[in-house]
Amino acid sequence: MVFLFVLTAGPRTEAVETVAELAAGARALGHSxxxxxxxxxxxxxxxxxxxxxxxxxxxxxxxxxxxxxxxxGVRRGSLVDLARLCRDADRVMVFS
Structure with a gap:
């Protein structure tokens, strides 16, 4: 399964840590x-x-x-790339 995490939250939130923990858990279970x-x-x-x-x-x-x-490991992209990532993902989670 492929998980896409979309992060739009600013620096004064715990969202980045939430994404990091969820992503680590998903990868530990063999997901992309x-x-x-x-x-x-x-x-x-x-x-x-x-x-x-x-x-x-x-x-x-x-x-x-x-x-x-x-x-x-960090690339620059566009909303076209976001659309492709959404298309290819099995699950999309947004943190804002």
Whole structure:
């Protein structure tokens, strides 16, 4: 099963930790995990990098005038990528 976690919550929430714990549990059970960060969620790129595939919304990075350094396992994408991830996922969970 493929789980997609969409994270739009800002830095003052526990959402990133919730996603990290749920994703770790899903992976421990043999499931695949993807994370798409949009809105204020793009601030969390470093928190999950290296633990699971992460895609950052390029438009939201531009809007916030944020360009995080290149982080292995973190790519920039668009809403087209989010649509593809949703199509390919068995379950989609949104944290905002």
């Amino acid at each position: 995990v993807e994370v798409f960060m949009a809105g204020d969620g793009v601030a969390h790129a470093g928190a999950l990098a290296g633990r699971m595939p992460v895609t950052l919304c390029e438009a939201d990075l531009r809007w916030r005038q944020t360009q995080p350094p290149e982080i292995p």
